Amino acid sequence: MPAKGWIEVDDLHCKGCALCISACPQDVIALDMERLTPKGYHPAHLIAEGCTGCALCAIICPDAAITVYREVPVHTKKAPASA
Amino acid sequence: MVAPTTPETKVVFKRPESFTDVTTHYCPGCTHGVAHRLVAEVIDEMGLREKTIGVAPVGCSVFAYKYFNMDFVEAAHGRAPAMATGIKRVLPQKTIFTYQGDGDLASIGMAEIMHAAARGENISVIFINNAIFGMTGGQMAPTTLPGMKTTSSPFGRDVELTGFPIRMSEMLATMDGAGYIVRRSLHDAKHIRQSKKAIRMAIETQERGLGFSMVELLSSCPTNWKVAPDEALKFIAESMIPVFPLGDYKVRPELAGLRV
Numbered sequence: 001m002p003a004k005g006w007i008e009v010d011d012l013h014c015k016g017c018a019l020c021i022s023a024c025p026q027d028v029i030a031l032d033m034e035r036l037t038p039k040g041y042h043p044a045h046l047i048a049e050g051c052t053g054c055a056l057c058a059i060i061c062p063d064a065a066i067t068v069y070r071e072v073p074v075h076t077k078k079a080p081a082s083a
Numbered sequence: 084m085v086a087p088t089t090p091e092t093k094v095v096f097k098r099p100e101s102f103t104d105v106t107t108h109y110c111p112g113c114t115h116g117v118a119h120r121l122v123a124e125v126i127d128e129m130g131l132r133e134k135t136i137g138v139a140p141v142g143c144s145v146f147a148y149k150y151f152n153m154d155f156v157e158a159a160h161g162r163a164p165a166m167a168t169g170i171k172r173v174l175p176q177k178t179i180f181t182y183q184g185d186g187d188l189a190s191i192g193m194a195e196i197m198h199a200a201a202r203g204e205n206i207s208v209i210f211i212n213n214a215i216f217g218m219t220g221g222q223m224a225p226t227t228l229p230g231m232k233t234t235s236s237p238f239g240r241d242v243e244l245t246g247f248p249i250r251m252s253e254m255l256a257t258m259d260g261a262g263y264i265v266r267r268s269l270h271d272a273k274h275i276r277q278s279k280k281a282i283r284m285a286i287e288t289q290e291r292g293l294g295f296s297m298v299e300l301l302s303s304c305p306t307n308w309k310v311a312p313d314e315a316l317k318f319i320a321e322s323m324i325p326v327f328p329l330g331d332y333k334v335r336p337e338l339a340g341l342r343v
């Protein structure tokens with residue numbers, strides 16, 4: 001199963017350049033046409049499940065607007081044989 | 084023992100500590116912002132923020148000092164290598180880098196950069212080649228491609244009239260004082276990663292006292308190239324790289340084994 005991730009886009013810095021959209025291998029980013037940032041840009045946002053937390057969007061982002069999170073599986077420790 | 088059921092959340096990417104929270108004035112999609120971030124990430128990773136002094140140029144990156152959370156000075160147009168020379172010689176323990184555009188470095192500042200390299204000044208230069216004078220409205224630069232339209236070459240750069248593009252990395256690599264001279268590109272994630280490694284190598288060169296270092300970065304100017312940000316990245320890959328080949332032009336043997 002691919003790792004589960006998500007991104008947060010900072011409205012203060014995002015300029016709606018859309019470079020993160022073409023960089024995302026999962027096609028899960030789009031510009032939010034319903035909203036404007038304080039500077040008047042349509043910000044990028046996640047539109048679907050499937051983000052793997054690969055951070056390619058954040059690497060291409062010229063405004064360091066993206067924070068990327070990933071869920072790391074916590075390995076289950078074996079229960080002791082007898083209680 | 085019962086294992087926790089919720090997986091842990093890890094931050095895998097965030098704004099570097101060496102950035103302020105100020106929003107840049109760069110146009111949407113301009114890769115000046117990527118270059119800034121890479122420098123900040125390298126300074127963070129090397130733990131050098133408290134001892135680094137940046138030298139800002141004249142050009143679109145004239146306000147670079149507002150975006151980096153570290154000491155910075157502002158040089159006159161093209162004179163950043165001269166200013167950096169002075170600072171480094173007086174404060175040799177500090178880490179000094181200049182950040183310069185192609186108009187700044189290869190046009191008005193040609194003398195300063197050549198002589199700083201010839202003297203083997205122990206400074207690092209981040210050179211942003213976007214083939215144009217961005218700040219002043221898109222005039223032809225010494226790096227403008229043959230046939231490329233700019234506001235001062237509206238029919239395309241005519242090499243018969245205005246000469247050929249200057250390849251700074253190749254030229255500076257001939258200097259004995261140069262320790263590390265490479266050209267990279269900012270047009271996709273893979274090349275951005277390679278650019279970051281090169282910036283790291285340049286600062287490592289300085290920290291080891293191995294002389295002048297420069298990373299030339301092919302960078303976009305969607306506004307003055309008059310294309311969308313993603314088209315501008317394609318222009319770098321398809322039109323700029325053939326004229327400005329990526330590569331290592333000078334690497335002092337002392338650096339050869341270094342892996343960053």
Ligand SMILES: Cc1ncc(C[n+]2csc(CCOP(=O)(O)OP(=O)(O)O)c2C)c(N)n1
Nearest residue numbers: 141142143160184185186187215216217218
């Ligand atoms: C002494 C002097 N001459 C000319 C100028 C006008 N000027 C400002 S920026 C610039 C060129 C900037 O181009 P570049 O260095 O390539 O930076 P970019 O904006 O493309 O990042 C020029 C010619 C000036 N500010 N000072």
Ligand code: SF4
Nearest residue numbers: 014015017018020061
């Ligand atoms: S790359 Fe960055 S600035 Fe551009 S749209 Fe995406 S988040 Fe916004």
Ligand code: SF4
Nearest residue numbers: 024051052054055057
């Ligand atoms: S982290 Fe990767 S998968 Fe998730 S939005 Fe960014 S580019 Fe797409």
Ligand code: SF4
Nearest residue numbers: 109110113143217304
């Ligand atoms: S004019 Fe060009 S180089 Fe300057 S900020 Fe805009 S896109 Fe970047």
Ligand SMILES: [Mg+2]
Nearest residue numbers: 184185215217
């Ligand atoms: Mg320029």
